Amino acid sequence: MPFDIAPALHRDWADRTVDLHRPVMLDEALAGLGLRSDAPLTNPVFVDATFGRGGHSRAILDGIGGNGVLHALDQDPQAVAHAREAFADVGNFAIHHRNFAGIAAFAQEIGIAGRVDGVLMDLGVSSPQLDDAARGFSFSKDGPLDMRMNPQAGESAAHWLARAQEAEIADVLWRFGEERNSRRIARRIVETRKTAPIETTAQLAALIASVPGPRSRKIHPATRSFQAIRIHINRELEVLTAALDAAIDVLAPGGRLVVISFHSLEDRIVKHRLRDDARSDTPRVRLLGKQFPGDDERATNPRARSAVLRIAQRLGEQP
DSSP states (O other), X not given: OXXXXXXXXXXXXXXXXOOOOOOTTHHHHHHHTTOOTTSOOSSOEEEESOOTTSHHHHHHHHHHGGGSEEEEEESOHHHHHHHHHHTTTOTTEEEEEOXXXXXXXXXXXXXXXXXXXXXXXXXSOOHHHHHOGGGOOOSSSOOBSOOOSSTTSSOOHHHXXXXXXXXXXXXXXXXXXXXXXXXXXXXXHHHHHTTSOOOBHHHHHHHHHTSOSOOOSXXXXXXXXXHHHHHHHHTHHHHHHHHHHHHHHHEEEEEEEEEEEOSHHHHHHHHHHHHHXXXXXXXXXXXXXXXXXXXXXXXXXXXXXXXXXEEEEEOSOOO
16 A cells, blocks of 8 residues: 555553644544544544644544554645654554645545545644744744745745736735735735835735725734735635545545634535535435534634534445
8 A cells, every 4th residue: 555654553642742732623523523432433444634733633543543544634744744753653544745635536546435434624724834934824923925835836925926917916815815905905016026026924914014995903904815815825725625525535435524614715615515515416425514613612722713613424325
């Protein structure tokens, strides 16, 4: 089987010193995947399609014990390197350097297509990516204006802003960030780059903040624009649509898909794709509902405040 897999099983998570934050809606995600201590699965196969720093993966491994296997995907080479180090002694875990849009091809390659008991997708940018100024995702720390989830592929935000037409920039800011100042900001970007390139997050954030016009008092003026540019650079919504369809295909009958979204653009795609499939003449899934984080989690974890978790189950007779 052509995939990375660690050499030995190790279950003592409490003694490990890995820098993992508690993932958003962890308990709800595990329940959505059907991981129950009172009804363990036999030789299950799970896929964490967005490894990040492994918080969900670690919990899934706890849930399946040594009785199954977990495959994790991530397009970020730093996340893959982290997984290989942090999970090096876990024999039923495998990490794959891939974008989750390719989950169907990946499943075919390693022989698990139609045999997967659960797929988890935790969408958007991860906390470690936001915290690393060198990645260019956040305006709160100055760094190179990159924003690529896979820095080894594609075009950086700085390169795109240096060449894109004013109308294209305005369209991206409006469609993916719902930025009411999109045209003014696009015009200022084009004017500014004539005399000096926009190469850092601090430069771009200051430029956006200097543009007059309507804005929310609750968030930084650059919040929506940074989100929009990141989504565009990584083709996040296009990739999500492909990944949802592919994930349904790799599930076994009775297998579950759990998706955690963090903004309305993502959640709208998840909601419509799953609902349209469930209501079609030849449905592949049935919907098992949606959940939101509890009051305690919203109070202690700012990232959880906008989260929505949706669950779907693959139709068909279980073996």
